[in-house]
Amino acid sequence: MGEEEGLHQTPFLDTMFVRGLKRKCFDGEEDIEGTLAGIKAIPSYNLQRQSLLDMSLVKLQLCHMLVEPNLCRSVLIANTVRQIQEEMTQDGTWQMINTQSTGQASLDRLVSTDILCRSSRDQAEGKHVPAYGTFNKDFENDQAQDSSDTMSTASAVQAPRNLQSSVWEMENPQENKGNFQKSLDQIFETLENKSPNSVEDLFSEVDNSYYDLDTMLTGMMSNTKMGHCDSLETFSSSTNTASNSNCKSDLNDLDHIVEILVES
């Protein structure tokens, strides 16, 4: 109880959900959480939050393949994920600096913020971009198309949509095609380097391989991660075909990603 007081968060009183997880992650967490003997019985806030994050990612990835996924649900889940990410960034959990008691919450936040502040402001936002490259596939599932079409017409001009005028228009498959081109362009954009330097900046200080599309799909994590690694691997829909290579510039990997997006 004391752990959650300082956070102004509704405690996760529902233990039904975390029961299964406790068994898997408890060992991993024990080293870190060992000092908190008093609350060992209750999964820590961080563990719960991590579980929520993992569950949300699974929900986003497991879509009903026959029918279009519910966009409202996807958006709400994605927003929840972003909230968790932001909070984890703020209290430094992201860098595994501290996962202990939040009695020192404010001080820890100062430290973690300090570290983040070393990089540019854009880094925090930039970090979300590849993440949404992943979630984007859910939003764009409804515009999935043959991958070969996409590759050949990747440079096609987008179908013009006159949003601002009061034209009476009919939406048709033609526009859908244009939308898909556009959205795939977006995905490619986030995956490719806009400029090599900015990417270096993005990834130099902070280990956000968590957001790496490739990592997500393969369920692999870098060595610096501990604890919630296990839970991620448990939940992730691992496709072991993708290597750990940098998917940002490899066209073959893009092909593979498009395949996964299209779920052909």
Place this chain on the structure above:
Amino acid sequence: MGEDTDTRKINHSFLRDHNYVTEVEFNHTGELLATGDKGGRVVIFQREPESKNEPYNQGEYNVYSTFQSHEPEFDYLKSLEIEEKINKIKWLPQQNAAHSLLSTNDKTIKLWKITERDKRPEGYNLKDEEGKLKDLSTVTSLQVPVLKPMDLMVEVTPRRIFANGHTYHVNSISVNSDCETYMSADDLRINLWHLAITDRSFNIVDIKPANMEDLTEVITASEFHPHHCNLFVYSSSKGSLRLCDMRASALCDKHSKLYEEPEDPSNRSFFSEIISSVSDVKFSHSGRYMLTRDYLTVKVWDLNMETKPVETYQVHDYLRSKLCSLYENDCIFDKFECAWNGSDSVIMTGAYNNFFRMFDRNTKRDVTLEASRESSKPRAILKPRRVCVGGKRRKDDISVDSLDFTKKILHTAWHPTENIIAIAATNNLYIFQDKVNSEMH
């Protein structure tokens, strides 16, 4: 006499075993009740006229017509199925002997015309009674065909099909008070249609971001104002309402009024946004108020006050501590509807375990009732139910942990003038009538 203060409902239940009821809607007089189901069918019930011989048979609803509104489709471009499930039904105001309604699935809206035929011509010269051509040599005299009465036949024909208007899933349709236009809303866009024109529509709201990665909010429901043909409201997944005036500009992306309640910091959690998402919005009959439903509450908004609702009612606050489980099993995304009674004094909404709730705005009293075969026999009076949250438990109380979350009442409708309600509980439809007319008005 003590029963006068209780809400008495008499149960006429119609059982349909073969599909989930996904929409319930009374027409403007309440004579007809349309239901849509997951299989794309629409069933229309008609109220029997009250007969003085049987006072207890006060206007029961019987099946009037059944038709297949939508069929499953396959979008070859996207390799995805388009469900035939009926999302919304809206009646048009009756302008002649025929009735008309709009029904929609995820993509296509259809206008149906319902007509009655109770006469047919007889006595043709060239055809016999079965329609076969007569042998001309047997025709010796001419006759004039006459109209003879026949058994009532209800014919339903599709008059218009409004297709290809939506890339995303249609969640609401609303007929304008001008009776000429209607709007359809999907997750990101709202289109304005003319009832007679099917090959084009007018986009009036578009919240699709240029970059889909920036998408954080979707449209969840929308409705035209009941009296002002230029006003409509739409709700969002972030819990806000936007009132738009079509006179202001052609594209109503800029709202005229934004209704939003600031978040309560003490209640904040990772689920705050999800439970604030508005699942339904309904104007009051008077046009002065709006009713919204989010996951845990119903709220009444005054059109003149944008800062907060004027009334908030807890539907099932005992679920607040269960949000994590409800998120896991996806129940937190359930979209409940809400309804006003004819005089705007009582509001109703569904909940879990086949419970539905009613709130009297004047007396501030509320009641929980159950729609199920087990708990109510035909003509029985519904007994108020109670959910207990630990602590003292009275007899017949249900504990939170034994609630059945698969039995959800998402769709409810209230007769426009009388105390008759229609409740859709999974694949059953319940119609309840209030035998004591006084206290609820």
